[in-house]
Amino acid sequence: MDIGNIISKLAQESGFANLFLHWETPVMIIIACVLLYLAIVKKFEPLLLVGIAFGMLLSNLPFNGMMNMELFQGDPKTIDYMRILHEGGLLDILYLGVKLGIYPCLIFMGVGAMTDFGPMLSRPSSMILGAAAQLGVYCAFMLALGLGFNTNEAASIGIIGGADGPTAIFLTAKLAPHLLGPIAIAAYSYMALIPLIQPPIMRALTTEKERKTIMNQDLPVSKSTKIIFPIAVTIFIVLVLPSVAPLIGCLMLGNLFKECMVTDRLSDTAQNALMNIVTIFLALTVGATSVGHLQGPDGTNIGFLSLGTVKIIVLGLFAFSFSTVGGLIFGKIMYRLTGGKVNPLIGSAGVSAVPMAARVSQVEGQRANPSNFLLMHAMGPNVAGVIGSAVAAGFLLAVFG
Amino acid sequence: MTNPLSNISLGVVDSFGISLLGFAIVFMVLIVLLVVIRILRSAVESFEASKAAPAAAAAVPAPAAALTAAKDPNMVPAKGSLGDIKLHDVDDKTAALLMAIVADEMQAPLNELRFLSIREKK
Numbered sequence: 001m002d003i004g005n006i007i008s009k010l011a012q013e014s015g016f017a018n019l020f021l022h023w024e025t026p027v028m029i030i031i032a033c034v035l036l037y038l039a040i041v042k043k044f045e046p047l048l049l050v051g052i053a054f055g056m057l058l059s060n061l062p063f064n065g066m067m068n069m070e071l072f073q074g075d076p077k078t079i080d081y082m083r084i085l086h087e088g089g090l091l092d093i094l095y096l097g098v099k100l101g102i103y104p105c106l107i108f109m110g111v112g113a114m115t116d117f118g119p120m121l122s123r124p125s126s127m128i129l130g131a132a133a134q135l136g137v138y139c140a141f142m143l144a145l146g147l148g149f150n151t152n153e154a155a156s157i158g159i160i161g162g163a164d165g166p167t168a169i170f171l172t173a174k175l176a177p178h179l180l181g182p183i184a185i186a187a188y189s190y191m192a193l194i195p196l197i198q199p200p201i202m203r204a205l206t207t208e209k210e211r212k213t214i215m216n217q218d219l220p221v222s223k224s225t226k227i228i229f230p231i232a233v234t235i236f237i238v239l240v241l242p243s244v245a246p247l248i249g250c251l252m253l254g255n256l257f258k259e260c261m262v263t264d265r266l267s268d269t270a271q272n273a274l275m276n277i278v279t280i281f282l283a284l285t286v287g288a289t290s291v292g293h294l295q296g297p298d299g300t301n302i303g304f305l306s307l308g309t310v311k312i313i314v315l316g317l318f319a320f321s322f323s324t325v326g327g328l329i330f331g332k333i334m335y336r337l338t339g340g341k342v343n344p345l346i347g348s349a350g351v352s353a354v355p356m357a358a359r360v361s362q363v364e365g366q367r368a369n370p371s372n373f374l375l376m377h378a379m380g381p382n383v384a385g386v387i388g389s390a391v392a393a394g395f396l397l398a399v400f401g
Numbered sequence: 402m403t404n405p406l407s408n409i410s411l412g413v414v415d416s417f418g419i420s421l422l423g424f425a426i427v428f429m430v431l432i433v434l435l436v437v438i439r440i441l442r443s444a445v446e447s448f449e450a451s452k453a454a455p456a457a458a459a460a461v462p463a464p465a466a467a468l469t470a471a472k473d474p475n476m477v478p479a480k481g482s483l484g485d486i487k488l489h490d491v492d493d494k495t496a497a498l499l500m501a502i503v504a505d506e507m508q509a510p511l512n513e514l515r516f517l518s519i520r521e522k523k
Contacts (some may be wrong), residue, residue: 124438131431138420145416150408154416224445232437240430384431391430395423400407 018062024292024305025060032057032287035185045192048165051283052185052290056304059091059288067091067288072099072177073297095285098173098180103282104166105250110275111166111386112230112254113267115354119379121225122218126346126377128330130384133350134392135326136161140319141396147311152176155396157312160187161319162389163194163353169286170247171393174401178302181290182309186316191353197317198324198348198360205328206344210335211368213343215377223259230255237391243401244394251386323351327381349378352385487518 011017019025035053039046059067066089072079079099084092097103120126141158149157152175159171160183168187172180190197203211230252238245257267294303302308331347345365349357361378411419488496496519504511 121438121442124435124442127431127435127438128428131428134424134427138424141423142413142416142420145411146413148410151406151411152408154411221442222445222449224449225442228441228445229438232441233434236434236437237430240433387434388427388431391427392423395426399419399423400404 013063015062015064021062022293024301024303025062027305028060028290028292029057032060045188047279048188048283049192051280052188052287055091055284055287056181056290057287058284059291065089067095067291069289069291069294091285091288094281095288097278097281098169098285098289099177101170101173101246103278103285104170104173105246106274106278107166107282108247109250109254110270110278111354112251112256113258113270114275115251115255115258115383115386116379117229117255117383118221118226119218119376120381120383121221121229123377123380125334125342126350126380127384127387128334129327129347129350129381130352130386130388131350132330132347133323133327133352133381133385134162134388135329136319136321136323136351137389137392137396139322140315143318144311144315147315149308149311151400153179155400156183157315158319159183159389159393159396160190160312160316161323161351162385162392163187163191163320163323163351163357164386164389165191166282167247167352167389167393169282171397174397177289178294179308179312180286181304182312183316184286185290186313190316190320191356194320194351194353194356195360195363197320198351198357199364201321201324202328202345202348202360202364205325206332208368210332210344211365212372213335213340214369214372215343215346215374216341218376218380223261226259227256230259233387237387237394241391241394241398243397244390247390247393248387251390320351324348327351327385343372343374343377346374346378346381350381350385350388352382352389354382354386355379357385358382486516489518489520491519491521 032053035049035056038044039049039053055067058064059069068088071084071088071092072095081096084096120130137158138161139158140161141154144154144157145151156168156172156176156179159168162168165184165187169180169184172183176183234249234252237248254267254270257263257270290304292303292305293301296302327347327350328344329347330350331342331344334342334347335344343361343365345361346358349361351357358375358378358381362373362375365372365374486496491499499519500511500514500516503516504514507514
C-alpha cells in the first residue's frame with residue numbers, strides 16, 4: 001500500500017486543488033458571501049437571499065456533485081429526466097421543482113392565502129393602475145432585444161419589471177432557464193430596494209398638491225363577493241390566457257382557502273408550512289443555478305459571470321423604474337379624471353411587490369401630508385399588480401413558449 | 402410544432418408591435434376584470450339586500466306592538482302606539498327623559514307603556 005499515492009490522489013480530488021481551475025469559481029464564492037452578508041446583516045429580503053446565496057455557494061464549491069447544470073442544458077423539450085434522477089445530486093433533484101414550474105405555483109398559493117383582495121374589490125378602478133405598472137415589462141423587453149438577447153431571453157428579462165419573484169422564475173424556467181440565476185437575483189434584489197428606487201421617481205413625476213391628496217374611505221366589501229371573486233377570476237383569466245393557468249389557478253385557490261371560511265387549516269398550511277418549505281427549495285436551487293463557469297455548446301462561458309448578467313442587472317433596474325413610471329402616469333390621469341379624488345402616489349404600488357410598494361406609497365403620501373393614510377388605497381393597485389404581472393407573463397409565454 | 406417566434410432576434414418595429422399588443426392585452430384583461438367585479442358586487446349586494454329586506458321586516462316590529470300582537474292577534478294597535486307620540490312644546494330629549502322616569506317610577510319596562518302625548522304645562 002502506497003500511502004504517498006493515496007495522499008496524492010486525495011489532494012488531487014479535493015476541492016482546494018480545483019478551486020482555481022477557473023477564475024470564476026473563487027469570485028462566485030466571494031459573491032455568495034457578499035450576498036449572505038447583505039441578507040443577514042443588512043436584512044435585504046433575508047428569507048430568500050440567505051437560501052439563494054447559500055445555494056450559490058454550494059454549487060460553486062468544486063466537485064461536490066450537488067448541482068450539475070450540464071444535465072439541464074440543451075433543448076428543454078429533450079431533457080433526460082431519468083438521467084437526472086439517476087446521476088443528479090441533491091440540488092439537481094430539488095431543481096426539478098423549478099424546472100417543471102412547481103415551486104413558483106405553490107408559492108403563489110401561499111401568496112393567495114395571505115392576500116386580501118378587499119381593497120381592490122372595494123375600488124375596482126385600481127385594476128387600471130395594476131395594468132399600467134406593467135409598462136416596464138415591455139420597455140425592458142424591447143431594450144433587451146436591442147441589446148442582442150433573443151426573444152425568449154428578452155421576455156424573461158422583461159418580466160423582472162412585473163416585480164413578482166415567482167412569476168419571473170416561472171416564466172424564465174420555461175423560456176430561458178440558463179438565465180434563471182441572474183434574473184431571480186435581479187428580481188428579488190430590486191424588490192428589496194424598492195424603498196430606494198421608487199421615491200425619487202414618485203417625487204419627480206408628481207406635484208406637491210397631488211401628493212397631499214387625501215382619499216375617501218373605500219366602501220366595505222361583502223364576504224360573498226370575496227368568496228366568489230377568486231372563482232370568477234380563475235374562470236375568466238384561464239379562458240383568456242390558458243398558459244397562465246398554473247399561476248392564477250394556484251393564486252386564486254390559496255385566496256379561496258382564506259376567504260371561504262371552511263378550510264382554515266388548509267389556509268394556514270398554505271400561508272405558513274407549505275410557503276416556508278417551498279421557499280427553502282426555491283431559493284436554494286435558484287441560487288445553485290448561478291454557476292460561475294459553465295461551458296455552452298459553442299465552448300463559450302454561459303455561466304453567471306458573463307457580460308449577459310451585467311446587462312440583466314441593468315435592464316432589471318430599467319424595468320422596475322419604467323413600471324413605476326407607468327403606474328404613476330396612470331395615477332395622474334385618474335387624479336385628473338376624478339377631479340383630484342385619487343392620489344397618484346398609489347399608482348406606483350401597481351408594480352406588485354406586495355406589500356413593499358404599497359408601504360412606499362404610504363410613506364411618501366404621509367411625507368407630503370402627515371394626515372394622509374394611503375396604505376389601504378395602495379393595496380388595491382398592489383394586488384392588482386400581482387394579477388397584471390401574471391397576465392403579462394401568460395402573454396409572453398403564449399407568444400414565445 | 403416549433404414556435405416561429407421562439408429564440409429569434411426581432412427588429413425594432415416587430416418588438417414594438419409585440420410590446421404594444423402585450424400591454425394592450427394586459428389592459429384589456431384587467432379592464433374586463435374590473436367590469437366583472439362591478440357586476441359581481443352589484444349582483445351580490447342586490448341579492449343580499451333582497452334577502453335581508455323581508456327578514457328585516459319580519460324581525461323588527463315595534464316592541465310594544467309585538468307584545469300586543471302576542472297577547473291578542475286580532476287586536477289592531479291604537480294610533481300612536483308605535484311611537485307616534487304627540488309632543489306639545491317639548492323637545493325629543495326631554496320627552497325621552499320623561500318616559501324613562503315614568504317607566505322607572507311605575508316599575509314597568511318602557512316597551513310595555515304607551516305614551517300618547519306629552520304637553521308642557523305653563
